[in-house]
C-alpha cells in the first residue's frame with residue numbers, strides 16, 4: 001500500500017496565495033473526489049502535487065510514502081507513480097499519441113528493459129478498444145485537433161497504459177456528453193484496485209454517479225472545508241455551495 005499525503009499546503013501564484021493550508025491523505029485502494037466552485041484552487045492543488053514549477057509552495061509538504069516530493073521535478077514524480085490528467089491537456093505537434101505513451105511507460109522502467117513494441121501495441125489496441133477509440137487516434141499528433149471529449153478520453157487512455165499509483169483527474173468530465181462520460185468512468189472503474197488511487201476533481205456531482213468515491217472533499221477559498229462520504233456530493237448538488245457556506249458560517 002502507498003500513501004500520498006498533502007500537509008498544510010500553502011501555494012502562491014505570482015505572489016498571490018491561492019492554497020491556504022490544504023490537508024489530504026490518500027491511500028492506494030481509495031478513490032477521493034474534490035468538489036469546489038470555480039477559482040477555488042483545485043487545479044492549483046493538482047499542479048502543485050505534480051510539481052509544476054509555476055506554483056510556489058511557501059509552506060507545508062507533499063509526501064509519498066513519507067518522503068517529501070517537493071525537491072523532485074515532474075518527471076521524477078511521474079516515475080514514482082503520480083499521474084495528472086490536466087484540465088486543459090497540452091497539444092504536442094510532431095509527437096504521435098502512441099510515441100508519447102510508449103515514452104511515458106519506458107521512462108518509468110529501467111533503461112535496459114523497455115517495453116517490447118509488440119506488447120505495447122497489443123495493450124494499446126486492447127485499451128483503445130475498451131475506451132471506444134478508433135485506431136487512428138494512436139497515430140495522430142498528441143491532442144492536436146482533438147475535440148474536448150477526445151482529449152479527455154485520451155487522458156484516460158494514457159492513465160490506463162501508464163498504470164500510475166496515484167492519478168489526479170482534473171475536471172475530466174468537463175465538456176463531455178453522457179456517452180463520453182460513461183466511457184471515461186468505465187476506464188477509472190476498471191483501474192480500481194488495491195494498487196491504485198484517484199483524486200477526481202470536479203464541480204459537478206454528475207460524474208460521481210458513475211465513479212462512486214470513497215471520500216468526498218469540498219474545497220472553498222483555497223482550503224478543504226468539509227470531508228464526507230458520497231452523500232456529501234449529493235447534498236452539495238441539492239443545496240449548492242452557498243448552502244454549505246451558510247452551514248459552515250464561511251465568509252469566502
Ligand code: ADP
Nearest residue numbers: 013014018036037038039040041042043044045
Ligand atoms: P479552480 O481549478 O478551482 O477553478 P484554479 O486553481 O485554476 O481554480 O485557480 C485558483 C485561482 O488562482 C484563481 O483565482 C485563478 O485566477 C488563479 N490562477 C490560477 N492560475 C494562475 C496563473 N497561472 N496566474 C495567475 N493566477 C492564476
Ligand code: MG
Nearest residue numbers: 038039040043
Ligand atoms: Mg476552474
Ligand code: MG
Nearest residue numbers: 042043044087
Ligand atoms: Mg481548475
